[in-house]
Amino acid sequence: xxxxxxxxxxxxxxxxxxxxxxxxxxxxxxxxxxxxxxxxxxxxxxxxxxxxxxxxxxxxxxxxxxxxxxxxxxxxxxxxxxxxxxxxxxxxxxxxxxxxxxxxxxxxxxxxxxxxxxxxxxxxxxxxxxxxxxxxxxxxxxxxxxxxxxxxxxxxxxxxxxxxxxxxxxxxxxxxx
Amino acid sequence: xxxxxxxxxxxxxxxxxxxxxxxxxxxxxxxxxxxxxxxxxxxxxxxxxxxxxxxxxxxxxxxxxxxxxxxxxxxxxxxxxxxxxxxxxxxxxxxxxxxxxxxxxxxxxxxxxxxxxxxxxxxxxxxxxxxxxxxxxxxxxxxxxxxxxxxxxxxxxxxxxxxxxxxxxxxxxxxxxxxxxxxxxxxxxxxxxxxxxxxxxxxxxxxxxxxxxxxxxxxxxxxxxxxxxxxxxxxxxxxxxxxxxxxxxxxxxxxxxxxxxxxxxxxxxxxxxxxxxxxxxxxxxxxxxxxxxxxxxxxxxxxxxxxxxxxxxxxxxxxxxxxxxxxxxxxxxxxxxxxxxxxxxxxxxxxxxxxxxxxxxxxxxxxxxxxxxxxxxxxxxxxxxxxxxxxxxxxxxxxxxxxxxxxxxxxxxxxxxxxxxxxxxxxxxxxxxxxxxxxxxxxxxxxxxxxxxxxxxxxxxxxxxxxxxxxxxxxxxxxxxxxxxxxxxxxxxxxxxxxxxxxxxxxxxxxxxxxxxxxxxxxxxxxxxxxxxxxxxxxxxxxxxxxxxxxxxxxxxxxxxxxxxxxxxxxxxxxxxxxxxxxxxxxxxxxxxxxxxxxxxxxxxxxxxxxxxxxxxxxxxx
Numbered sequence: 001x002x003x004x005x006x007x008x009x010x011x012x013x014x015x016x017x018x019x020x021x022x023x024x025x026x027x028x029x030x031x032x033x034x035x036x037x038x039x040x041x042x043x044x045x046x047x048x049x050x051x052x053x054x055x056x057x058x059x060x061x062x063x064x065x066x067x068x069x070x071x072x073x074x075x076x077x078x079x080x081x082x083x084x085x086x087x088x089x090x091x092x093x094x095x096x097x098x099x100x101x102x103x104x105x106x107x108x109x110x111x112x113x114x115x116x117x118x119x120x121x122x123x124x125x126x127x128x129x130x131x132x133x134x135x136x137x138x139x140x141x142x143x144x145x146x147x148x149x150x151x152x153x154x155x156x157x158x159x160x161x162x163x164x165x166x167x168x169x170x171x172x173x174x175x176x177x
Numbered sequence: 178x179x180x181x182x183x184x185x186x187x188x189x190x191x192x193x194x195x196x197x198x199x200x201x202x203x204x205x206x207x208x209x210x211x212x213x214x215x216x217x218x219x220x221x222x223x224x225x226x227x228x229x230x231x232x233x234x235x236x237x238x239x240x241x242x243x244x245x246x247x248x249x250x251x252x253x254x255x256x257x258x259x260x261x262x263x264x265x266x267x268x269x270x271x272x273x274x275x276x277x278x279x280x281x282x283x284x285x286x287x288x289x290x291x292x293x294x295x296x297x298x299x300x301x302x303x304x305x306x307x308x309x310x311x312x313x314x315x316x317x318x319x320x321x322x323x324x325x326x327x328x329x330x331x332x333x334x335x336x337x338x339x340x341x342x343x344x345x346x347x348x349x350x351x352x353x354x355x356x357x358x359x360x361x362x363x364x365x366x367x368x369x370x371x372x373x374x375x376x377x378x379x380x381x382x383x384x385x386x387x388x389x390x391x392x393x394x395x396x397x398x399x400x401x402x403x404x405x406x407x408x409x410x411x412x413x414x415x416x417x418x419x420x421x422x423x424x425x426x427x428x429x430x431x432x433x434x435x436x437x438x439x440x441x442x443x444x445x446x447x448x449x450x451x452x453x454x455x456x457x458x459x460x461x462x463x464x465x466x467x468x469x470x471x472x473x474x475x476x477x478x479x480x481x482x483x484x485x486x487x488x489x490x491x492x493x494x495x496x497x498x499x500x501x502x503x504x505x506x507x508x509x510x511x512x513x514x515x516x517x518x519x520x521x522x523x524x525x526x527x528x529x530x531x532x533x534x535x536x537x538x539x540x541x542x543x544x545x546x547x548x549x550x551x552x553x554x555x556x557x558x559x560x561x562x563x564x565x566x567x568x569x570x571x572x573x574x575x576x577x578x579x580x581x582x583x584x585x586x587x588x589x590x591x592x593x594x595x596x597x598x599x600x601x602x603x604x605x606x607x608x609x610x611x612x613x614x615x616x617x618x619x620x621x622x623x624x625x626x627x628x629x630x631x632x633x634x635x636x637x638x639x640x641x642x643x644x645x646x647x648x649x650x651x652x653x654x655x656x657x658x659x660x661x662x663x664x665x666x667x668x669x670x671x672x673x674x675x676x677x678x679x680x681x682x683x684x685x686x687x688x689x690x691x692x693x694x695x696x697x698x699x700x701x702x703x704x705x706x707x708x709x710x711x712x713x714x715x716x717x718x719x720x721x722x723x724x725x726x727x728x729x730x731x732x733x734x735x736x737x738x739x740x741x742x743x744x745x746x747x748x749x750x751x752x753x754x755x756x757x758x759x760x761x762x763x764x765x766x767x768x769x770x771x772x773x774x775x776x777x778x779x780x781x782x783x784x785x786x787x788x789x790x791x792x793x794x795x796x797x798x799x
Contacts, residue, residue: 102343
């Protein structure tokens with residue numbers, strides 16, 4: 001049934017332990033290696049203690065797909081994930097600029113962009129996080145007509161927000177500088 | 178060899194030069210990495226001149242080494258080493274974080290740092306691009322400022338090196354605070370807010386090299402494993418078992434504060450005058466109130482024994498620290514007569530920001546307070562501080578003085594043993610009886626008098642890592658104890674994620690990663706033993722300011738012979754006859770003579786003729 005596998009990865013930043021097991025699982029699945037920078041989910045730690053698992057937010061209007069000049073990006077009809085056709089990607093970086101969360105990044109060694117593909121509906125990062133019982137990443141059914149784009153923020157903005165919650169306004173400001 | 182990036186980075190800070198170096202498969206198989214390889218490198222390069230080299234001189238070598246299991250085993254560590262300004266031997270001092278993984282991903286198995294930079298500097302490694310950069314603007318700054326500055330600046334630098342990459346993740350950073358800059362012997366190498374490699378005093382070695390920090394960003398994969406499928410299967414299996422250990426996961430190592438420390442009478446109270454207390458404020462539930470994060474871990478960690486504590490209001494507002502963990506809870510808490518969690522978090526945070534080792538720093542503060550209690554040190558001599566037990570503000574001020582070597586801090590910055598020697602000289606009385614240390618290294622917060630802790634009679638006295646509670650000398654458990662610590666420190670694994678993992682299983686993972694089969698017997702009877710002999714020789718040679726006398730200095734601190742004055746184990750202490758018996762048994766087991774000197778035949782059997790010659794030349798072997 002079309003749409004049955006349409007999921008969204010919900011994130012609870014304050015529950016992220018910073019263990020990066022999501023990066024390990026993702027890179028093993030996609031690259032066959034432990035490769036944090038090639039992982040489609042990257043945990044940012046711009047402030048120690050404030051760990052931000054950063055991965056595609058699957059905006060309902062897919063600004064990255066629309067911006068791609070070479071037709072390398074598309075939204076998967078079944079899962080809703082963004083697909084990258086590496087053979088067509090020119091590494092121009094337009095998708096990075098178009099993304100409100102600046103999520104896509106270049107593969108660290110190859111000439112194409114990497115974006116979360118939801119592992120065909122069974123995201124390995126979520127499984128790794130669930131195994132640890134942190135559940136900072138959770139797969140939830142994707143609701144149509146909902147604005148996921150609202151969540152799409154840069155790691156800096158997310159860090160700032162989470163730091164305020166964890167440390168309080170004043171300390172967070174001092175720690176961030 | 179599989180599992181290794183293959184290259185080590187040699188940085189000469191005097192010359193400002195950088196080159197790559199590698200080691201043969203044979204060396205890597207014999208010494209593995211981390212602590213083992215550190216022993217090999219140090220012996221080969223400065224063993225011949227060991228007694229002449231001041232640990233704070235440019236001749237000392239600072240080593241930051243990974244091992245083949247870095248990133249392949251749940252949780253990760255990197256080992257810091259060099260000639261120790263505490264023991265004047267060599268200590269393998271491990272620190273958690275992502276540094277080891279980042280370094281491997283940058284293409285390096287380790288850093289070998291020599292010389293002394295002309296001005297405050299830091300090393301930036303971004304894949305193959307290495308720069309020695311100016312750190313003048315952050316010299317003198319505390320940990321929090323240092324981190325804030327370096328993360329911002331490095332992310333910008335990396336963005337310039339990798340334009341159009343997308344968002345750049347922060348690099349991994351090892352740094353020192355003022356305690357290291359001022360070459361105190363009680364300074365740690367620090368990462369994040371409060372992860373530290375404190376044993377050894379390598380923060381001071383970094384300071385002596387004018388090296389404020391090492392910043393590493395790696396974009397590549399971890400090295401290839403020989404049998405990836407098997408390696409991942411073992412990674413998952415170890416993880417699964419770790420997830421089942423709820424204790425550390427829930428309470429962190431700090432659960433020891435009451436349960437392990439007080440209840441077993443093995444926690445330092447007021448400079449080890451007691452090891453028992455009935456104050457329940459250090460139970461987990463009390464600390465729990467300050468946690469803003471219950472589970473905090475480093476790369477690959479299933480245990481997350483760290484807890485992030487923040488004091489958001491009141492006079493200690495702004496304090497942030499990891500947990501605190503048991504060692505900080507004890508040494509910066511009960512050892513100073515501090516029993517309020519909030520105060521303990523605050524002073525731990527200050528110590529971390531100053532770059533003080535929690536154990537070495539806490540020990541020297543407690544030592545000073547006992548001298549004050551006994552009227553040996555006066556308020557004037559302490560710069561006006563009312564150093565009474567539990568006075569958090571006074572201890573915090575003294576910690577600042579130690580880190581900056583101000584006033585009495587200049588003497589205390591030498592660590593418990595040297596401070597005791599110096600103050601004995603000044604005061605004309607013997608103060609060594611109050612100095613709780615082993616060969617210049619303050620002892621981990623685990624006493625031996627009650628007999629209930631994991632440290633036993635000769636654990637510290639005979640250890641080549643001196644007071645280090647993570648690597649204890651042991652007879653019955655030599656195999657599962659000391660030799661497995663040498664394996665963990667070399668491979669490099671975290672003790673808390675390998676708690677229930679057998680040595681054989683770690684060796685299975687080692688084989689899956691490297692393709693090299695190493696048996697338990699080979700490790701215990703040959704390779705671990707070889708590393709042990711080199712470390713022992715370095716301790717015995719010592720120099721230039723301190724030498725440990727064979728046999729005589731394999732001794733418990735005087736305080737550990739005093740019967741426990743209170744608690745359920747009142748009156749108990751180590752039995753002298755048993756201690757001497759076990760010491761001889763241990764010497765025999767590891768191939769030393771009755772004085773504790775490695776026997777020539779032991780050294781020859783292990784192919785350590787150069788060690789034998791050196792011990793002969795320095796008259797340690799007749």
